[in-house]
Amino acid sequence: MTLIDPLPTMDATLHAWAVAAAVRDPEVPVLTIEDLGVLRDLEVDDGRVTVTITPTYSGCPATNAICDDIVIALTAAGFDDVDVRITLAPAWTTDWMSAAGAAKLHEFGIAPPTGRRAAGPIPVTLAVRCPQCGSPDTREIARFGSTACKALYECRACLEPFDHFKVH
Structure with a gap:
């Protein structure tokens, strides 16, 4: 008997994106990181979730909190291996x-x-x-x-x- 993954890669990617996209900005909690455009990319590969964000500016004090909140949200959603990457180019606008x-x-x-x-x-x-x-x-x-x-x-x-x- 062959077991079928209940969350194929595309469904896992969509699910992980929805979870990460719902993370709130710690400085303006009415906004999500998707609303801000800070969430730039997300890939799921062999169970590992790699999230790429671009902070609103390079010295943004909320960046570490956003990274931690993404890891916490995705881990709570069942993704055990989460890596958040920060990219500064192109600069956020x-x-x-x-x-x-x-x-x-x-x-x-x-x-x-x-x-x-x-x-x-x-x-x-x-x-x-x-x-x-x-x-x-x-x-x-x-x-x-x-x-x-x-x-x-x-x-x-x-x-x-x-x-x-x-x-x-």
């Missing part, structure tokens, strides 16, 4: 963030990145809409907010402070 991720940021009260990363001159943001009231009458208070990838803004209309996820 907010262009990799999903539309669902941007919507989650907005619902959470963080202004999502607007526009696309430019290949040439650095674009100037003329206005960041307040995620609370929608007013474009806002001002940057600090270039770095609660994390390095966000800036702190204030809305002049509703007077609420908010984070803006910077385009990069």
